[in-house]
Amino acid sequence: xxxxxxxxxxxxxxxxxxxxxxxxxxxGYQVPFGSREMPLPYGWGTGGIQVTAALLGPDDVLxxxxxxxxxxxxxxxxxxFFARVAGVATTEHTVDATLIQTRHRIPETSLREDQILVFQxxxxxxxxxxxxxxxxxRTLHALADYGLMHVKLYEDxxxxxxxxxxxxxxxxxxxxxxxxxxxxxxFDNPKMDQSPALMLFGAGREKRLYAIPPYTSVESLAxxxxxxxxxxxxxxxxxxxxxxxxxxxxxxDDRGSRMFVCSDTDFCSGRRAEAQA
Amino acid sequence: MSALLQxxxxxxxxxxxxxxxxxxxxxxxGELLCIVGESGSGKSTLLNTVAAQLAPTxxxxxxxxxxxxxxxxxxxxxxxxxxxAREEWGFVTQNPRDGLRLNVSAGANVAERLMALGMRxxxxxxxxxxxxxxRVEIDPSRIDDPPTAFSGGMQQRLQIARTLxxxxxxxxxxxxxAGLDVSVQARILDLLRRLVNELGLxxxxxxxxxxxxxxxxxxxxxxxGGRVVETGLTDQILDDPQHPxxxxxxxxxxxx
Numbered sequence: 178x179x180x181x182x183x184x185x186x187x188x189x190x191x192x193x194x195x196x197x198x199x200x201x202x203x204x205g206y207q208v209p210f211g212s213r214e215m216p217l218p219y220g221w222g223t224g225g226i227q228v229t230a231a232l233l234g235p236d237d238v239l240x241x242x243x244x245x246x247x248x249x250x251x252x253x254x255x256x257x258f259f260a261r262v263a264g265v266a267t268t269e270h271t272v273d274a275t276l277i278q279t280r281h282r283i284p285e286t287s288l289r290e291d292q293i294l295v296f297q298x299x300x301x302x303x304x305x306x307x308x309x310x311x312x313x314x315r316t317l318h319a320l321a322d323y324g325l326m327h328v329k330l331y332e333d334x335x336x337x338x339x340x341x342x343x344x345x346x347x348x349x350x351x352x353x354x355x356x357x358x359x360x361x362x363x364f365d366n367p368k369m370d371q372s373p374a375l376m377l378f379g380a381g382r383e384k385r386l387y388a389i390p391p392y393t394s395v396e397s398l399a400x401x402x403x404x405x406x407x408x409x410x411x412x413x414x415x416x417x418x419x420x421x422x423x424x425x426x427x428x429x430d431d432r433g434s435r436m437f438v439c440s441d442t443d444f445c446s447g448r449r450a451e452a453q454a
Numbered sequence: 455m456s457a458l459l460q461x462x463x464x465x466x467x468x469x470x471x472x473x474x475x476x477x478x479x480x481x482x483x484g485e486l487l488c489i490v491g492e493s494g495s496g497k498s499t500l501l502n503t504v505a506a507q508l509a510p511t512x513x514x515x516x517x518x519x520x521x522x523x524x525x526x527x528x529x530x531x532x533x534x535x536x537x538x539a540r541e542e543w544g545f546v547t548q549n550p551r552d553g554l555r556l557n558v559s560a561g562a563n564v565a566e567r568l569m570a571l572g573m574r575x576x577x578x579x580x581x582x583x584x585x586x587x588x589r590v591e592i593d594p595s596r597i598d599d600p601p602t603a604f605s606g607g608m609q610q611r612l613q614i615a616r617t618l619x620x621x622x623x624x625x626x627x628x629x630x631x632a633g634l635d636v637s638v639q640a641r642i643l644d645l646l647r648r649l650v651n652e653l654g655l656x657x658x659x660x661x662x663x664x665x666x667x668x669x670x671x672x673x674x675x676x677x678x679g680g681r682v683v684e685t686g687l688t689d690q691i692l693d694d695p696q697h698p699x700x701x702x703x704x705x706x707x708x709x710x
Contacts, residue, residue, distance in 0.1 A: 324570030332558045400576040
């Protein structure tokens, strides 16, 4: 059986591109779109896959990462899916890719203007945990009435002594729309500010798209006396020795031994290859 | 002294049914007006319509802002209506669970309106929240407890603190003491009377309890079937009721 190029039919891709153009025109604004059934369950990246499918051209080089890694189930499957239905070249190297679909990380290697980053988003509405009514959250966005988000940060400090939200940390895009950066660690939030690469977000189950265009200001919310901070480690990566990258803590045996390694596998192997050369 | 709120010929219908019909009154700064009447007489409809939570069928509500200019509430857009409700007005609901955010702590509940106004200093917010808990007689050490851990009376006092923290000029209250036992009621009424005096608030309060009206309000309006049947000084109305319905209402109060 043969599929249309990149699985989706051309009319669907056109609908997606129109929604994406609107999203880019209004940074951070959630654009509704007609999300399709994809050959994998909701929550596995159906939103990101649809955005990727709408953007892929025959000359694109695709990279897919899952929690920073190129070799986990989700990443391998999505990469193979597009290699099969679109016949595009795939890569694990950030610098070689033109299109990067990501789940929950931004690569450590700085992105360029000719690259696009596609995020998989489970819940596009940052206010949802505090305000369950969709009509109400839309009104709050329309009026830029975002005091509510600080209630959550207040609650964090009251309960834990510091802002304990460590992923999906709310940001204000272009000084206007409160936006969920998808569940990336807050370590990656500063990379979004004035990023040269276009960042697109797709939420398949919630049927929403949004975008952070290149060179747009992205501000992480905070209090005056509790400023925004990223995670820090006392360790360095045990494989490549990096002190700048986001580290995963891995249990290595059944006696509780642990090691800290880079979550970005491409970044880590690149550094090791460099050290050997 | 000029009025704070002018209500003229206000009606609200639900289809062919009357919610409230042709109500007019003025409210002056620092004045507490009680609306009494039996269940279904249109008290809450009137309150919600005046507070711009329901759209009126006809009639007008005008409000005099801090800067002295008059606003026609019916002509406000959503953004201005919310700003007014946040900055100059307050609304206390009958069931504190409707007015509180139950999944965040008491402190966050009190500080929410301040954060909505743009205050972004955590220790300041916390100081103010602590101070207000004290003012409504809640132990400030319970600032991080969720409202669900509070008793009904404490929840109602928390709602009052949350509403008054931004120092509104006008507060709407919908039976704030209904559903509480008598001793708790007395404490809350006492608290309200003190705060209203301290802050110089104007308030419109709906109640079916004539004792509440006598304790708090200088002026009372009696409603029946959606219409105001009698209005005047509270003592006058309770001691010398003119309208047959008011007479019935007053005579049906149990005396001890």
